[in-house]
Amino acid sequence: MSDAPAFHVWAVPGLPEVQRGDDLAKLIADAEPGLADGDIVLVTSKIVSKAEGRIITADSREEAIDAETVRVVARRGTLRIVENRQGLVMAAAGVDASNTPTGTVLLLPEDPDASARAIRDGLRDALGVEVGVLVTDTFGRPWRNGLTDVAIGAAGVRVLDDLRGGTDAYGNPLSATVVATADELAAAGDLVKGKAAGLPVAVVRGLPGAVGASESGARELVRSAADDMFRLGTSEAVREAVTQRRTVREFTDEPVDPGAVRRAVAAAVTAPAPHHTTPWRFVLLESESSRVRLLDAMREKWIEDLRRDGKSEDSIAKRVRRGDVLRKAPYLVVPCLVMDGSHTYGHARRDAAEREMFVVATGAGIQNFLVALAGERLGSAWISSTMFCREVVRDVLGLPDDWDPMGAVAVGHAASAPKSRPPREASDFIEVR
Template sequence: MEVWAPDGVPEVTAGDDLAALVLAALGDGADLADGDVVSVTSKVVSKAEGRTRTGDRDGAIDEESVRLVARRGATRIVRHRLGLTMAAAGVDASNVALGSIVLLPLDPDASARALRRGIHERAGVNVGVVVTDTAGRAWREGQTDIAVGAAGLVVAEDFAGRTDPHGNPLAVTLPAVADELAGAAELVLGKLSGRPFAVVRGRADLVLPPGKDGPGATALVRPEGGDLFGWGAREAVVRALAGAVADRMPFGAPADRGELDAALAALPDPTDRTAVAAVCFAYGWQVDGWDEGPSGSRTDGVCRVSPVTT
């Protein structure tokens, strides 16, 4: 597999023709071949699409966010309107004029489709396209590039149902190849080199035929409630105690009764109604009432619960 990035790309501004810029940087398309994957940073896509502005960065983060996932000091991890979970909603102030910020493209998959189509129409080559952005990873230091947009590309290889060389069945193996291609491209792009385009050659098996764009990078985004880490650790405690209906979804689908009972059994005081209600909320259940004990005390008796249905 080969990965390279051309030098000499001019500063991209609103209204620029990205397909023309890519082809010019790649010998008017002579350096491209069928089955190549063209990687483009989201920043130049956003610049070309007029997603650069001056003004309040915090306000832009609010505008781009669906909800706050976690906050530690000034750092905000949010659920972006595209479904991505990332720091500062992808709002960036690097590689842009002082006092300006860049927002993610409105629809990175659509941007990738347009670029793929433009390259094919002008140069006659069938390529896949990945629009990339940098993101941190839970449990890991540092950042890596991921695919926020894709076109003409298998974005994940499904190995479920296959067996390994030892005969073991593969149940949930799903390599996110679009993210892996984005990471490979980032190795030659760098952050300070002025190289926003890269070509990855050697995985033509992942590139779809002309006219078939595939599901896009959107297919790699877990739906709300499908992730085990829908809230930050502190935020999960507060949201469960507050018990607002709108906060249920990030906790996921209701757990089975055995899981709920085990969680309730871990409470230091199983008659603490506030704690019981919070645990039930976090596990997708609700308290329907309490059967009072013989003394009539609110801390006696049995709690009646049921799973939340939508």
């Protein structure tokens, strides 16, 4: 049993109420002069903020949260999960109205990693020891009830233990295991500090392997946007998917996952439709030969129409080049309208309105499809060309006579991010009666 791994964690008593300008390293050294090399000192962010003067006067906590928020991740009632100025995703941007005078709020340290380095350097100067320092704060977690402390600042601590490339006890390769050591340490310290015991500092001893250089401090713990599969709450994700759905005209050579397109079709067919009908059909052109055959036939028909219009050959060539976006795309989809279940009234106005209902429903389905593709991180461009040569499209693709092609959707991985869209003021498009 003596060889079994073990560590010791304790809270540091005797710290005074921290004030603006206090030297935290000196206060900790006075309260715990027995610190040794390899110890890890866990410091609650609240006293760091107080020492650094991060107390501000605020008419309301909500205003302070607004000022510290970079991006709203999720909102439910008055609760907001946001990304704050430090890059942390947490409730209320880390703005705290407890244990601070009425009319004031406490903000997180401006640079928690720098705060941790300063405390570490100060303890080295005061006691001649090499310790690790973590600045901790309380977080909730996705999928889990309850709160725990995590590391928001680090110095001299290996915040992540990357086990990828190794093997487990059975010789199985480890391909995804990266342990958040700093967060585990922070949670251990919270067990002895408590939330209301007035013990803002703890020490962990017996884990010297966790002490060492860290290239970017606790920032290593923050998942990048590209790797964050849960970047937004439900309503925020829906709004962003709609507004970030952009027309993409240049694609990489990366293949398109057919499963992703099928999932987008599944989202498409949830659109509203008249008379409980299903007016959508999606023809997936997954082979290059099918795409080339269709686009060649459409090009010949287009050239024929343009010559009939009396266009010059130069003009025709320029217009035909507009179809290059479909040729360059690695995947094409031809959405079609079917009128199954439509009503016939024998009256021109009513029959025209009936068809318009089905056209609108088809457009809603295609918009669902485009938004879902964006959710799959696929770019798209909805091009109208198949609507101008429906007979050709039906013939080449072997479609039923009652399927009406409603354009073509180029699908692929965007070669570059679309340019920013100029903002549009919603009030310009609203009439209230």
